[in-house]
């Protein structure tokens with residue numbers, strides 16, 4: 582590529598313009614990064630990570646509430662339980678969360694690509710399809726994560742603004758806002774978190790919407 586740019590530059594006698602065009606052209610595409618959705622609708626988006634546990638009481642709560650959720654699941658946790666995950670809530674859109682749950686920030690493009698592509702491929706194998714969304718483990722990402730995700734066919738890298746652990750809610754400024762993306766985990770206290778979120782959303786006049794409806 583360098584040699585070609587050099588030759589073209591000599592032919593046209595315009596080193597600067599040809600070189601800068603070439604630098605822009607070689608910048609790899611990036612997946613879109615989101616911490617929240619820009620909307621005035623009174624909605625938030627519930628996402629659930631990992632898959633270490635499959636708590637029956639959480640499934641019951643989601644059945645009662647009929648919320649749509651989006652999951653970012655580790656392929657090693659799916660086992661024979663793909664349909665358990667798929668049947669949660671009014672629907673459960675399944676995305677990927679890497680192959681081995683390692684922090685990606687600072688790793689080479691190739692290493693990040695392997696983690697993301699392998700996670701995506703294995704989740705597709707287990708569930709038949711994916712949303713094409715990716716959540717980086719620990720929320721750890723850099724520019725190469727967005728490039729590697731795009732190379733794996735991922736459209737969106739989805740972070741979060743609100744998280745729950747048991748009854749504890751963590752937010753950026755103490756409030757839940759329309760468009761916020763909420764994170765819980767597939768762990769024993771998941772049902773507690775869902776009930777806590779339900780209470781809090783009721784007070785604020787918010788409901789849960791489907792993430793993919795806002796990413797078209």
Ligand SMILES: [Zn+2]
Nearest residue numbers: 630631718719
């Ligand atoms: Zn995780």
